[in-house]
Amino acid sequence: xxxxxxxxxxxxxxxxxxxxxxxxxxxxxxxxxxxxxxxxxxxxxxxxxxxxxxxxxxxxxxxxxxxxxxxxxxxxxxxxxxxxxxxxxxxxxxxxxxxxxxxxxxxxxxxxxxxxxxxxxxxxxxxxxxxxxxxxxxxxxxxxxxxxxxxxxxxxxxxxxxxxxxxxxxxxxxxxxxxxxxxxxxxxxxxxxxxxxxxxxxxxxxxxxxxxxxxxxxxxxxxxxxxxxxxxxxxxxxxxxxxxxxxxxxxxxxxxxxxxxxxxxxxxxxxxxxxxxxxxxxxxxxxxxxxxxxxxxxxxxxxxxxxxxxxxxxxxxxxxxxxxxxxxxxxxxxxxxxxxxxxxxxxxxxxxxxxxxxxxxxxxxxxxxxxxxxxxxxxxxxxxxxxxxxxxxxxxxxxxxxxxxxxxxxxxxxxx
Ligand code: NAD
Numbered sequence: 001x002x003x004x005x006x007x008x009x010x011x012x013x014x015x016x017x018x019x020x021x022x023x024x025x026x027x028x029x030x031x032x033x034x035x036x037x038x039x040x041x042x043x044x045x046x047x048x049x050x051x052x053x054x055x056x057x058x059x060x061x062x063x064x065x066x067x068x069x070x071x072x073x074x075x076x077x078x079x080x081x082x083x084x085x086x087x088x089x090x091x092x093x094x095x096x097x098x099x100x101x102x103x104x105x106x107x108x109x110x111x112x113x114x115x116x117x118x119x120x121x122x123x124x125x126x127x128x129x130x131x132x133x134x135x136x137x138x139x140x141x142x143x144x145x146x147x148x149x150x151x152x153x154x155x156x157x158x159x160x161x162x163x164x165x166x167x168x169x170x171x172x173x174x175x176x177x178x179x180x181x182x183x184x185x186x187x188x189x190x191x192x193x194x195x196x197x198x199x200x201x202x203x204x205x206x207x208x209x210x211x212x213x214x215x216x217x218x219x220x221x222x223x224x225x226x227x228x229x230x231x232x233x234x235x236x237x238x239x240x241x242x243x244x245x246x247x248x249x250x251x252x253x254x255x256x257x258x259x260x261x262x263x264x265x266x267x268x269x270x271x272x273x274x275x276x277x278x279x280x281x282x283x284x285x286x287x288x289x290x291x292x293x294x295x296x297x298x299x300x301x302x303x304x305x306x307x308x309x310x311x312x313x314x315x316x317x318x319x320x321x322x323x324x325x326x327x328x329x330x331x332x333x334x335x336x337x338x339x340x341x342x343x344x345x346x347x348x349x350x351x352x353x354x355x356x357x358x359x360x361x362x363x364x365x366x367x368x369x370x371x372x373x374x375x376x377x378x379x380x381x382x383x384x385x386x387x388x389x390x391x392x393x394x395x396x397x398x399x400x401x402x403x404x405x406x407x408x409x410x411x412x413x414x415x416x
Contacts, residue, residue, distance in 0.1 A: 006085035017398040036060040040130040056108035058131040061087035064408035068104035071145030078107035092401035093339040128159040137170030144174040170356035173349035182352035184367035190224030192344015195375040209234035214287040217294030218242040226255035246282040247274035292319035314338035337394035
Protein backbone atom coordinates (compact mmCIF):
# COMPACT_ATOMS: atom_id res chain seq x y z
CA UNK A 1 0.00 0.00 0.00
CA UNK A 2 1.32 3.46 -0.94
CA UNK A 3 1.35 5.79 2.08
CA UNK A 4 -1.07 8.69 1.61
CA UNK A 5 0.65 11.99 0.85
CA UNK A 6 0.16 14.11 4.01
CA UNK A 7 0.24 17.37 2.04
CA UNK A 8 -2.62 16.14 -0.18
CA UNK A 9 -4.57 15.18 2.97
CA UNK A 10 -3.80 18.55 4.58
CA UNK A 11 -5.05 20.44 1.52
CA UNK A 12 -8.23 18.33 1.35
CA UNK A 13 -9.33 19.63 4.74
CA UNK A 14 -8.71 23.23 3.63
CA UNK A 15 -10.73 22.76 0.41
CA UNK A 16 -13.61 21.14 2.25
CA UNK A 17 -13.78 23.59 5.15
CA UNK A 18 -12.95 26.62 3.01
CA UNK A 19 -16.02 25.86 0.87
CA UNK A 20 -18.13 25.27 3.98
CA UNK A 21 -17.13 28.73 5.23
CA UNK A 22 -17.87 30.26 1.82
CA UNK A 23 -14.30 31.56 1.39
CA UNK A 24 -13.36 32.85 -2.04
CA UNK A 25 -11.36 30.45 -4.24
CA UNK A 26 -8.33 32.75 -4.23
CA UNK A 27 -8.34 32.81 -0.42
CA UNK A 28 -8.57 28.98 -0.28
CA UNK A 29 -5.68 28.82 -2.75
CA UNK A 30 -3.63 31.18 -0.58
CA UNK A 31 -4.39 29.10 2.53
CA UNK A 32 -3.18 25.96 0.76
CA UNK A 33 0.05 27.47 -0.56
CA UNK A 34 3.20 27.43 1.55
CA UNK A 35 4.62 30.91 1.49
CA UNK A 36 8.32 30.07 1.53
CA UNK A 37 10.23 26.79 1.04
CA UNK A 38 13.95 26.30 1.47
CA UNK A 39 15.64 23.06 0.44
CA UNK A 40 19.25 22.49 1.46
CA UNK A 41 21.86 19.83 0.61
CA UNK A 42 24.90 20.06 2.83
CA UNK A 43 28.11 18.14 3.61
CA UNK A 44 28.88 16.71 7.06
CA UNK A 45 32.10 15.10 8.22
CA UNK A 46 31.28 11.65 9.62
CA UNK A 47 33.15 9.92 12.45
CA UNK A 48 34.99 7.66 9.98
CA UNK A 49 36.47 10.70 8.21
CA UNK A 50 34.19 10.46 5.13
CA UNK A 51 31.96 13.32 4.02
CA UNK A 52 28.25 12.62 3.54
CA UNK A 53 25.68 14.88 1.92
CA UNK A 54 22.44 15.37 3.85
CA UNK A 55 19.23 16.97 2.59
CA UNK A 56 16.84 19.07 4.64
CA UNK A 57 13.99 21.56 4.36
CA UNK A 58 12.44 24.50 6.13
CA UNK A 59 8.94 25.46 5.03
CA UNK A 60 7.09 28.56 6.23
CA UNK A 61 3.45 28.03 5.44
CA UNK A 62 1.89 31.31 6.49
CA UNK A 63 2.88 34.38 8.49
CA UNK A 64 -0.33 36.44 8.30
CA UNK A 65 -0.86 36.21 12.08
CA UNK A 66 2.77 36.59 13.20
CA UNK A 67 6.24 35.03 12.99
CA UNK A 68 6.40 31.41 11.83
CA UNK A 69 6.73 28.64 14.37
CA UNK A 70 7.26 24.91 14.11
CA UNK A 71 9.43 21.93 14.92
CA UNK A 72 12.34 20.23 13.22
CA UNK A 73 12.15 16.50 12.48
CA UNK A 74 15.01 14.07 11.89
CA UNK A 75 13.73 10.95 10.13
CA UNK A 76 14.69 8.81 7.12
CA UNK A 77 11.20 9.30 5.59
CA UNK A 78 11.16 13.11 5.70
CA UNK A 79 9.91 14.54 2.38
CA UNK A 80 9.18 18.07 1.21
CA UNK A 81 5.46 17.27 1.11
CA UNK A 82 5.52 15.95 4.67
CA UNK A 83 7.24 19.13 5.86
CA UNK A 84 4.71 21.25 3.91
CA UNK A 85 1.82 19.42 5.59
CA UNK A 86 3.37 19.77 9.04
CA UNK A 87 4.00 23.50 8.43
CA UNK A 88 0.38 24.00 7.37
CA UNK A 89 -0.94 22.17 10.45
CA UNK A 90 1.16 24.51 12.60
CA UNK A 91 -0.62 27.51 11.06
CA UNK A 92 -4.02 26.07 11.97
CA UNK A 93 -2.86 24.95 15.42
CA UNK A 94 -1.61 28.40 16.40
CA UNK A 95 -4.85 29.95 15.14
CA UNK A 96 -7.08 27.44 17.03
CA UNK A 97 -5.44 28.17 20.38
CA UNK A 98 -5.01 31.87 19.60
CA UNK A 99 -1.21 32.22 19.53
CA UNK A 100 0.20 35.13 17.46
CA UNK A 101 2.13 32.85 15.09
CA UNK A 102 2.03 31.40 11.62
CA UNK A 103 3.13 27.87 10.86
CA UNK A 104 6.48 26.42 9.79
CA UNK A 105 8.27 23.10 9.92
CA UNK A 106 11.68 21.70 9.15
CA UNK A 107 13.19 18.31 8.57
CA UNK A 108 16.43 16.55 7.76
CA UNK A 109 16.47 13.19 5.97
CA UNK A 110 18.59 11.05 8.28
CA UNK A 111 18.35 8.12 10.67
CA UNK A 112 19.36 9.40 14.12
CA UNK A 113 19.52 5.82 15.41
CA UNK A 114 22.54 5.22 13.16
CA UNK A 115 24.33 8.49 13.98
CA UNK A 116 26.71 9.28 16.82
CA UNK A 117 26.13 12.30 19.07
CA UNK A 118 29.00 14.10 17.35
CA UNK A 119 27.52 13.44 13.90
CA UNK A 120 24.11 14.65 15.06
CA UNK A 121 25.69 17.81 16.42
CA UNK A 122 27.53 18.49 13.14
CA UNK A 123 24.35 17.82 11.09
CA UNK A 124 22.38 20.17 13.36
CA UNK A 125 24.95 22.96 13.26
CA UNK A 126 25.37 22.83 9.48
CA UNK A 127 21.60 22.57 8.84
CA UNK A 128 21.06 25.56 11.18
CA UNK A 129 23.66 27.56 9.37
CA UNK A 130 22.03 26.68 6.01
CA UNK A 131 18.54 27.76 7.14
CA UNK A 132 19.75 30.71 9.27
CA UNK A 133 18.83 33.06 6.40
CA UNK A 134 15.15 32.50 7.18
CA UNK A 135 15.02 31.77 10.93
CA UNK A 136 15.25 34.20 13.84
CA UNK A 137 13.26 35.29 16.90
CA UNK A 138 11.14 37.70 14.85
CA UNK A 139 10.94 35.54 11.74
CA UNK A 140 10.71 31.82 12.33
CA UNK A 141 11.30 29.97 15.59
CA UNK A 142 12.02 26.20 15.40
CA UNK A 143 11.31 23.66 18.17
CA UNK A 144 11.74 19.90 18.73
CA UNK A 145 9.78 17.28 16.82
CA UNK A 146 10.35 13.58 16.06
CA UNK A 147 13.89 12.53 17.03
CA UNK A 148 15.06 16.02 17.96
CA UNK A 149 15.19 17.21 21.57
CA UNK A 150 16.39 19.90 23.99
CA UNK A 151 20.03 19.15 23.14
CA UNK A 152 19.32 19.67 19.42
CA UNK A 153 17.71 23.02 20.26
CA UNK A 154 20.76 24.01 22.35
CA UNK A 155 23.02 23.39 19.32
CA UNK A 156 20.69 25.43 17.09
CA UNK A 157 20.62 28.30 19.59
CA UNK A 158 24.40 28.24 19.89
CA UNK A 159 25.03 28.07 16.12
CA UNK A 160 22.62 30.93 15.41
CA UNK A 161 24.09 32.99 18.28
CA UNK A 162 27.66 32.46 17.01
CA UNK A 163 26.50 33.77 13.62
CA UNK A 164 25.13 37.04 14.97
CA UNK A 165 27.73 37.48 17.72
CA UNK A 166 25.52 37.45 20.82
CA UNK A 167 23.19 34.98 22.61
CA UNK A 168 19.74 34.74 21.07
CA UNK A 169 17.67 32.38 23.25
CA UNK A 170 14.45 33.37 21.43
CA UNK A 171 15.55 31.75 18.15
CA UNK A 172 14.34 28.30 19.25
CA UNK A 173 12.05 26.87 21.91
CA UNK A 174 12.25 23.54 23.71
CA UNK A 175 15.76 24.45 24.92
CA UNK A 176 17.29 23.26 28.19
CA UNK A 177 16.16 25.47 31.09
CA UNK A 178 19.77 26.55 31.81
CA UNK A 179 19.98 28.45 28.50
CA UNK A 180 16.54 30.06 28.39
CA UNK A 181 14.21 27.08 28.16
CA UNK A 182 10.87 27.16 29.92
CA UNK A 183 9.72 25.12 32.84
CA UNK A 184 7.10 22.62 31.73
CA UNK A 185 8.02 22.62 28.01
CA UNK A 186 9.08 18.99 27.83
CA UNK A 187 5.74 17.66 29.07
CA UNK A 188 3.64 20.50 27.57
CA UNK A 189 2.23 18.68 24.53
CA UNK A 190 1.18 15.76 26.70
CA UNK A 191 -0.23 17.98 29.45
CA UNK A 192 -2.34 19.58 26.72
CA UNK A 193 -3.37 16.10 25.52
CA UNK A 194 -4.48 15.32 29.07
CA UNK A 195 -6.54 18.53 29.40
CA UNK A 196 -8.23 17.83 26.06
CA UNK A 197 -8.87 14.17 27.01
CA UNK A 198 -10.44 15.42 30.26
CA UNK A 199 -12.73 17.84 28.42
CA UNK A 200 -13.66 15.31 25.71
CA UNK A 201 -14.50 12.67 28.33
CA UNK A 202 -16.59 15.21 30.22
CA UNK A 203 -18.77 16.17 27.24
CA UNK A 204 -19.05 12.50 26.24
CA UNK A 205 -20.37 11.73 29.75
CA UNK A 206 -17.33 9.63 30.63
CA UNK A 207 -14.87 9.84 33.50
CA UNK A 208 -11.17 10.06 32.68
CA UNK A 209 -10.53 8.44 36.04
CA UNK A 210 -10.42 4.71 35.39
CA UNK A 211 -10.80 5.14 31.60
CA UNK A 212 -8.83 2.52 29.60
CA UNK A 213 -6.23 4.29 27.47
CA UNK A 214 -4.01 2.93 24.67
CA UNK A 215 -1.09 5.07 23.49
CA UNK A 216 0.93 4.61 20.32
CA UNK A 217 4.46 6.03 20.59
CA UNK A 218 6.57 6.24 23.74
CA UNK A 219 8.71 9.27 22.91
CA UNK A 220 8.27 12.79 24.24
CA UNK A 221 4.52 12.98 23.59
CA UNK A 222 3.53 9.34 24.15
CA UNK A 223 5.53 8.72 27.31
CA UNK A 224 4.56 11.99 28.99
CA UNK A 225 0.92 11.45 28.00
CA UNK A 226 1.02 7.98 29.57
CA UNK A 227 2.58 9.39 32.73
CA UNK A 228 0.24 12.37 33.10
CA UNK A 229 -2.97 10.55 32.14
CA UNK A 230 -2.04 7.89 34.71
CA UNK A 231 -0.69 10.09 37.53
CA UNK A 232 -2.91 13.17 37.25
CA UNK A 233 -5.86 11.96 35.18
CA UNK A 234 -6.28 8.67 37.05
CA UNK A 235 -6.65 6.78 33.76
CA UNK A 236 -5.67 3.13 33.31
CA UNK A 237 -2.95 2.82 30.65
CA UNK A 238 -3.64 -0.59 29.12
CA UNK A 239 -1.20 -0.44 26.18
CA UNK A 240 1.79 1.54 24.92
CA UNK A 241 4.16 1.06 21.98
CA UNK A 242 7.27 2.34 20.26
CA UNK A 243 8.80 1.70 16.84
CA UNK A 244 9.61 -1.91 17.77
CA UNK A 245 6.04 -2.80 18.84
CA UNK A 246 3.71 -2.57 21.81
CA UNK A 247 2.70 -4.14 25.12
CA UNK A 248 -0.75 -4.78 26.56
CA UNK A 249 -2.21 -5.57 29.96
CA UNK A 250 -5.95 -5.08 30.47
CA UNK A 251 -5.34 -4.43 34.19
CA UNK A 252 -3.10 -1.45 33.39
CA UNK A 253 0.61 -0.62 33.35
CA UNK A 254 2.81 1.70 35.35
CA UNK A 255 4.28 4.11 32.75
CA UNK A 256 7.25 5.00 34.99
CA UNK A 257 8.28 1.40 35.34
CA UNK A 258 7.80 0.78 31.57
CA UNK A 259 10.04 3.79 30.92
CA UNK A 260 12.76 2.29 33.16
CA UNK A 261 12.43 -0.97 31.22
CA UNK A 262 12.76 0.90 27.88
CA UNK A 263 15.86 2.72 29.16
CA UNK A 264 17.46 -0.63 30.03
CA UNK A 265 16.42 -2.67 26.99
CA UNK A 266 15.85 -0.05 24.28
CA UNK A 267 12.19 -1.00 23.78
CA UNK A 268 8.89 -1.21 25.67
CA UNK A 269 8.42 -4.80 24.50
CA UNK A 270 8.91 -7.85 26.74
CA UNK A 271 7.89 -5.88 29.83
CA UNK A 272 6.81 -8.01 32.78
CA UNK A 273 3.20 -9.25 33.00
CA UNK A 274 2.24 -7.87 29.58
CA UNK A 275 1.56 -9.38 26.18
CA UNK A 276 3.61 -8.14 23.23
CA UNK A 277 1.39 -6.70 20.51
CA UNK A 278 2.03 -4.97 17.18
CA UNK A 279 1.44 -1.28 16.58
CA UNK A 280 -1.51 -2.25 14.35
CA UNK A 281 -3.08 -4.32 17.16
CA UNK A 282 -2.67 -1.45 19.61
CA UNK A 283 -4.76 0.86 17.45
CA UNK A 284 -7.56 -1.69 17.29
CA UNK A 285 -7.74 -2.51 21.01
CA UNK A 286 -10.99 -2.33 22.92
CA UNK A 287 -10.33 0.87 24.90
CA UNK A 288 -12.04 4.10 25.94
CA UNK A 289 -9.38 6.54 24.71
CA UNK A 290 -6.81 6.02 21.96
CA UNK A 291 -3.86 8.40 21.77
CA UNK A 292 -1.83 8.07 18.56
CA UNK A 293 1.45 9.80 19.50
CA UNK A 294 3.99 8.59 16.93
CA UNK A 295 3.73 9.35 13.22
CA UNK A 296 1.14 10.40 10.63
CA UNK A 297 -1.23 8.21 8.57
CA UNK A 298 -1.54 5.35 11.06
CA UNK A 299 -5.37 5.36 11.13
CA UNK A 300 -6.50 4.66 7.58
CA UNK A 301 -9.57 3.43 5.72
CA UNK A 302 -8.17 -0.11 6.12
CA UNK A 303 -8.10 -0.21 9.94
CA UNK A 304 -10.80 2.41 10.70
CA UNK A 305 -13.64 -0.19 10.69
CA UNK A 306 -11.82 -2.11 13.44
CA UNK A 307 -11.07 0.87 15.73
CA UNK A 308 -13.03 0.45 18.98
CA UNK A 309 -11.99 3.50 21.03
CA UNK A 310 -14.76 5.89 22.08
CA UNK A 311 -12.51 8.94 21.93
CA UNK A 312 -9.33 9.51 19.90
CA UNK A 313 -7.01 12.26 21.10
CA UNK A 314 -4.44 13.00 18.39
CA UNK A 315 -1.10 13.52 20.13
CA UNK A 316 0.71 13.01 16.80
CA UNK A 317 0.31 15.30 13.82
CA UNK A 318 -1.86 13.89 11.03
CA UNK A 319 -2.35 10.35 12.40
CA UNK A 320 -5.78 9.97 10.73
CA UNK A 321 -6.28 10.07 6.96
CA UNK A 322 -9.30 12.08 5.72
CA UNK A 323 -11.19 8.90 4.63
CA UNK A 324 -10.61 7.26 8.01
CA UNK A 325 -11.70 10.48 9.69
CA UNK A 326 -15.09 10.37 7.94
CA UNK A 327 -15.53 6.66 8.71
CA UNK A 328 -14.75 7.13 12.41
CA UNK A 329 -17.03 10.15 12.73
CA UNK A 330 -19.84 8.16 11.10
CA UNK A 331 -19.28 5.46 13.73
CA UNK A 332 -19.79 8.09 16.44
CA UNK A 333 -16.17 8.09 17.61
CA UNK A 334 -15.23 11.48 18.99
CA UNK A 335 -11.93 12.69 17.54
CA UNK A 336 -9.96 15.45 19.19
CA UNK A 337 -8.01 16.72 16.15
CA UNK A 338 -4.25 17.22 16.22
CA UNK A 339 -4.52 20.97 15.63
CA UNK A 340 -6.32 21.22 18.97
CA UNK A 341 -5.19 18.15 20.93
CA UNK A 342 -1.42 18.54 20.61
CA UNK A 343 -1.32 22.35 20.72
CA UNK A 344 -0.01 22.31 24.29
CA UNK A 345 3.54 22.02 22.94
CA UNK A 346 3.44 25.14 20.82
CA UNK A 347 1.57 26.96 23.59
CA UNK A 348 4.38 26.47 26.11
CA UNK A 349 6.86 27.15 23.29
CA UNK A 350 5.10 30.49 22.96
CA UNK A 351 5.48 31.01 26.72
CA UNK A 352 9.19 30.17 26.36
CA UNK A 353 9.63 32.67 23.52
CA UNK A 354 7.83 35.41 25.49
CA UNK A 355 10.05 34.69 28.52
CA UNK A 356 13.19 34.74 26.32
CA UNK A 357 12.26 38.06 24.71
CA UNK A 358 11.72 39.57 28.16
CA UNK A 359 14.53 37.69 29.97
CA UNK A 360 11.97 37.17 32.73
CA UNK A 361 10.98 33.64 33.69
CA UNK A 362 7.78 32.12 35.05
CA UNK A 363 7.14 29.44 37.67
CA UNK A 364 5.92 25.91 36.88
CA UNK A 365 2.55 26.71 38.44
CA UNK A 366 2.14 29.80 36.24
CA UNK A 367 2.93 27.71 33.16
CA UNK A 368 0.48 24.95 34.07
CA UNK A 369 -2.28 27.41 34.94
CA UNK A 370 -1.90 29.43 31.71
CA UNK A 371 -1.63 26.28 29.59
CA UNK A 372 -4.77 24.85 31.13
CA UNK A 373 -6.65 28.07 30.52
CA UNK A 374 -5.61 28.25 26.85
CA UNK A 375 -6.33 24.56 26.15
CA UNK A 376 -9.70 24.43 27.87
CA UNK A 377 -10.80 27.72 26.26
CA UNK A 378 -9.76 26.41 22.84
CA UNK A 379 -11.68 23.19 23.49
CA UNK A 380 -14.75 25.19 24.52
CA UNK A 381 -14.60 27.32 21.34
CA UNK A 382 -14.18 24.27 19.10
CA UNK A 383 -16.92 22.34 20.91
CA UNK A 384 -19.30 25.28 20.66
CA UNK A 385 -18.82 25.44 16.86
CA UNK A 386 -19.17 21.64 16.61
CA UNK A 387 -22.48 21.78 18.50
CA UNK A 388 -23.93 24.88 16.86
CA UNK A 389 -22.97 23.94 13.28
CA UNK A 390 -23.55 20.21 13.84
CA UNK A 391 -20.10 19.25 12.58
CA UNK A 392 -17.37 17.03 13.96
CA UNK A 393 -14.61 18.57 16.10
CA UNK A 394 -11.99 18.50 13.33
CA UNK A 395 -14.25 20.45 10.99
CA UNK A 396 -15.07 22.86 13.81
CA UNK A 397 -11.37 23.40 14.62
CA UNK A 398 -10.58 23.99 10.94
CA UNK A 399 -13.50 26.40 10.64
CA UNK A 400 -12.12 28.48 13.50
CA UNK A 401 -8.54 28.33 12.23
CA UNK A 402 -9.24 29.10 8.58
CA UNK A 403 -11.49 31.99 9.53
CA UNK A 404 -8.78 33.52 11.75
CA UNK A 405 -6.06 33.24 9.10
CA UNK A 406 -8.33 34.43 6.26
CA UNK A 407 -9.33 37.44 8.39
CA UNK A 408 -5.67 38.32 9.06
CA UNK A 409 -5.01 38.07 5.32
CA UNK A 410 -7.97 40.31 4.57
CA UNK A 411 -6.94 42.92 7.17
CA UNK A 412 -3.34 43.05 5.95
CA UNK A 413 -4.29 43.15 2.29
CA UNK A 414 -2.20 42.15 -0.69
CA UNK A 415 1.27 43.68 -1.01
CA UNK A 416 2.08 45.79 -3.01
P1 NAD B 1 9.74 11.34 19.65
O1 NAD B 1 10.84 11.18 18.68
O2 NAD B 1 10.08 11.79 21.02
O3 NAD B 1 8.94 9.96 19.76
C1 NAD B 1 8.43 9.27 18.66
C2 NAD B 1 7.90 7.93 19.15
O4 NAD B 1 7.28 7.26 18.04
C3 NAD B 1 9.00 6.99 19.66
O5 NAD B 1 8.53 6.30 20.79
C4 NAD B 1 9.19 6.01 18.50
O6 NAD B 1 9.65 4.76 18.93
C5 NAD B 1 7.78 5.94 17.98
N1 NAD B 1 7.73 5.48 16.59
C6 NAD B 1 8.54 5.81 15.56
N2 NAD B 1 8.18 5.15 14.45
C7 NAD B 1 7.11 4.41 14.79
C8 NAD B 1 6.28 3.50 14.09
N3 NAD B 1 6.49 3.23 12.80
N4 NAD B 1 5.24 2.91 14.76
C9 NAD B 1 5.04 3.20 16.07
N5 NAD B 1 5.79 4.03 16.79
C10 NAD B 1 6.80 4.62 16.15
O7 NAD B 1 8.68 12.31 18.96
P2 NAD B 1 7.56 13.19 19.67
O8 NAD B 1 8.10 14.56 19.89
O9 NAD B 1 6.98 12.43 20.80
O10 NAD B 1 6.49 13.32 18.49
C11 NAD B 1 5.49 12.33 18.26
C12 NAD B 1 4.37 12.95 17.42
O11 NAD B 1 3.84 14.06 18.12
C13 NAD B 1 4.79 13.49 16.05
O12 NAD B 1 3.71 13.34 15.16
C14 NAD B 1 5.01 14.95 16.31
O13 NAD B 1 4.89 15.73 15.14
C15 NAD B 1 3.89 15.20 17.29
N6 NAD B 1 4.04 16.40 18.12
C16 NAD B 1 5.13 16.56 18.93
C17 NAD B 1 5.22 17.69 19.72
C18 NAD B 1 6.36 17.90 20.68
O14 NAD B 1 6.29 18.86 21.45
N7 NAD B 1 7.36 17.06 20.74
C19 NAD B 1 4.21 18.67 19.68
C20 NAD B 1 3.10 18.46 18.87
C21 NAD B 1 3.02 17.32 18.10
